Amino acid sequence: MLSRTAAALYWLGRYLERADFIARLVEATIRLDALSTRPAGEAAWESALAVTYTDEAFAATGEALTQAQVARFLTLDMSHPGSIVRCLEMARNNARAVRTALTREAWTAINRAWLMTQQRSSTGGAIPTLNLLEQVKGETRGFEGAIHRMMRNEATLLIQLGAAIERADNTARLVEIKYHLLLPEDEQVGGVVDRDQWNTILQTVSAVNAYRWLYNDGLQPANVIDLLISRAELPRSLAACVEEVVALLNALAKRTGLQGEADRMARARMARMQKTRTHDVIVSGLHEHLEAFVAENAMLDAAIARQFRFI
Amino acid sequence: MAASGAFDEIWGHGGPENPRAEFAALSEWLADTDAAELQRRQQSAEAAFRQLGITFAVYGDSDAAERIIPFDIVPRVFLAGEWARLSEGLEQRVNAINAFLEDIYGERRILKEGIIPPELIYLNEQFRAEVDGVRPPHGVWAHICGIDLVRTGPDQFYVLEDNARTPSGVSYMLENREAMIRLCPELFRDFRVAPVDSYPDMLLKTMQSVAPGNNPKPVCVVLTPGHFNSAYYEHSFLADSMGVELVEAADLVVDDDVVWMQTIAGRVKVDVIYRRIDDDFLDPLVFRPDSMLGVPGLMAAYRSGNVAILNAPGNGIADDKAIYSYMPEIVRFYSGGEAKLPNVETYRCREPQALKYVLEHLPELVVKLVDGSGGYGMLVGPTATRQEIADFRAALVAEPHRYIAQPTLALSTVPTLVEQGLAPRHVDFRPFVLTGSDGVRVAPGGLTRVALREGSLVVNSSQGGGTKDSFVLLDDGA
Numbered sequence: 001m002l003s004r005t006a007a008a009l010y011w012l013g014r015y016l017e018r019a020d021f022i023a024r025l026v027e028a029t030i031r032l033d034a035l036s037t038r039p040a041g042e043a044a045w046e047s048a049l050a051v052t053y054t055d056e057a058f059a060a061t062g063e064a065l066t067q068a069q070v071a072r073f074l075t076l077d078m079s080h081p082g083s084i085v086r087c088l089e090m091a092r093n094n095a096r097a098v099r100t101a102l103t104r105e106a107w108t109a110i111n112r113a114w115l116m117t118q119q120r121s122s123t124g125g126a127i128p129t130l131n132l133l134e135q136v137k138g139e140t141r142g143f144e145g146a147i148h149r150m151m152r153n154e155a156t157l158l159i160q161l162g163a164a165i166e167r168a169d170n171t172a173r174l175v176e177i178k179y180h181l182l183l184p185e186d187e188q189v190g191g192v193v194d195r196d197q198w199n200t201i202l203q204t205v206s207a208v209n210a211y212r213w214l215y216n217d218g219l220q221p222a223n224v225i226d227l228l229i230s231r232a233e234l235p236r237s238l239a240a241c242v243e244e245v246v247a248l249l250n251a252l253a254k255r256t257g258l259q260g261e262a263d264r265m266a267r268a269r270m271a272r273m274q275k276t277r278t279h280d281v282i283v284s285g286l287h288e289h290l291e292a293f294v295a296e297n298a299m300l301d302a303a304i305a306r307q308f309r310f311i
Numbered sequence: 312m313a314a315s316g317a318f319d320e321i322w323g324h325g326g327p328e329n330p331r332a333e334f335a336a337l338s339e340w341l342a343d344t345d346a347a348e349l350q351r352r353q354q355s356a357e358a359a360f361r362q363l364g365i366t367f368a369v370y371g372d373s374d375a376a377e378r379i380i381p382f383d384i385v386p387r388v389f390l391a392g393e394w395a396r397l398s399e400g401l402e403q404r405v406n407a408i409n410a411f412l413e414d415i416y417g418e419r420r421i422l423k424e425g426i427i428p429p430e431l432i433y434l435n436e437q438f439r440a441e442v443d444g445v446r447p448p449h450g451v452w453a454h455i456c457g458i459d460l461v462r463t464g465p466d467q468f469y470v471l472e473d474n475a476r477t478p479s480g481v482s483y484m485l486e487n488r489e490a491m492i493r494l495c496p497e498l499f500r501d502f503r504v505a506p507v508d509s510y511p512d513m514l515l516k517t518m519q520s521v522a523p524g525n526n527p528k529p530v531c532v533v534l535t536p537g538h539f540n541s542a543y544y545e546h547s548f549l550a551d552s553m554g555v556e557l558v559e560a561a562d563l564v565v566d567d568d569v570v571w572m573q574t575i576a577g578r579v580k581v582d583v584i585y586r587r588i589d590d591d592f593l594d595p596l597v598f599r600p601d602s603m604l605g606v607p608g609l610m611a612a613y614r615s616g617n618v619a620i621l622n623a624p625g626n627g628i629a630d631d632k633a634i635y636s637y638m639p640e641i642v643r644f645y646s647g648g649e650a651k652l653p654n655v656e657t658y659r660c661r662e663p664q665a666l667k668y669v670l671e672h673l674p675e676l677v678v679k680l681v682d683g684s685g686g687y688g689m690l691v692g693p694t695a696t697r698q699e700i701a702d703f704r705a706a707l708v709a710e711p712h713r714y715i716a717q718p719t720l721a722l723s724t725v726p727t728l729v730e731q732g733l734a735p736r737h738v739d740f741r742p743f744v745l746t747g748s749d750g751v752r753v754a755p756g757g758l759t760r761v762a763l764r765e766g767s768l769v770v771n772s773s774q775g776g777g778t779k780d781s782f783v784l785l786d787d788g789a
Binding site for chain 1: 543
């Protein structure tokens, strides 16, 4: 496989995963905004920006911190490189550059998602926005379905690898932001706002029911953290992503004979993670733990680029 | 009902009530399927093309950076006998083009014997001194030719243009067929249509047949300028359907006169390149130094015989419009017989007699720049304004050698779906002819382009033309 193709496939996976995550995030924020017993408005939207590290970029637009403005910024803003429409555009550009590595179905799924956002200029109110997000999620699901019908070769594995690396990053940021930024100072830990916020985070990663099945308990922040970090049964947990990266690198090594630094880093990360207990993480500092995870994930990303000679 | 009395491929001169006898069945199908139903199917084909991204870019048109070419649902049909005669003519013509190229970059017998004026070659921008004396692997130059044809009557076909550089459109031949099979399956029950989907196999065989040396498993690639190119869809489509890599220049390096592609597992040697990049951009060390599209050293590798390039660099001299007018002589010179496919009568404005005639008959003629393409830089006399004619007259007088002129032909029409229903629209046709070391293959089909505006003769996609499927029937019994 061409090096350029490999890089494009990997980034295709990352960008689509990112688009899906932002869709989920905006959806959750609308819910948080609506459910809150006091006007959560600004705080909720502030947190959505913080999760995506785009608070400064948004402030630079001079727009008000309202649902309409932030939702538009995160979904349809062509000038914001982290918006859904731009993620889809980048994904499509990568897909177009490597069309031969994709099946018709997979390409069509991406192209359709892109066409859909091209036809929209405004998100409208909450309901049309939710509809749009539902469509984005549907299209990315369609793409995931399509790649599961592709040949199980390097192309598919690289797309999935990009998605797994991106997903790990997204989940880590999501947990971190909640722990440190979200709760207003006058609110009690364990209070209504706190509960809503944890619940919303579970919603973001489609894990509300998973939580109930696994913990059989009311909403406990420590449990939510445990679920999102350590429970590999949840596809978006850090543990699941970390295991998936190891497995994908293994499968790539089998097919291409390429094995190296990225494999070693990924395996070491998994081994460490399996020994780590959530309770200890909380006691010793969740923030530092997550920050280190995100940094290590970025290093792993760079190692993958070297190992597969991305150009 | 036929436009300006032109021959209609389905209706003949009789109109819908009295079609050509061979096409009674097709005519019946057209009559039985109401226009709204045809419209619906056509729209669903276009929606599918859009979703699949079967697009082409129009340069300088930022609103429609990506357009689909309008698709017309009524096919044009060739009878088996018509096709057999056409194929013979195409084979003869492409063989002559190959012989001409071999001669021009070799012995130059055709110049020595005074058939073609030497200055027409040596002063031609399409003549590449860089490949003079170079013999491509297996002596094949024009591996993929798209020969543009027009028709004026049941057995009157004329060659309008030879494309021996990087002819495009074959993906439309294949995609239009896919659309027709999906949308009008009943037509394929009524007619035995030759399948076109073997084209990628034919192309791959052709590529493998010209690989240098005796490599039983040559590495073949398609070289594209990248995904911003207007024909990118076709490039990726061809690579994909042959199962070979689609590479950009950045993926290739030349080392010690050998071409390599850079893969995740390291370098892989490349034997055959189907390039969809013009000569000018192939190699900055030899052609345009400012080009970022090319591969430095590629031409050295080619000259050393280490890689085959399709089509061969330097082919432009064979499809140049100034050379075109000599094609009847070229065919006679190399094949020893008369051209089975005639040229359109062509006036070379560089010749004083011809120029005089052209200036006197401008309103009846089509005047073209010898180095123009895509419908740009041409005058269509009968539909031109006084001003346009005056402008062209001045240009002709100033630089006569840059122009040729041809009579406006009564191009055949094919029934086409327009808002009011079915109406005849003018068409042309581009069949694809492949030449490998193992012989010539004519794909049983081609690209029919249709001028969607009433009366218009301009079928170029950049000028608002559309396309149709082209059926080649396996028998004439329908």
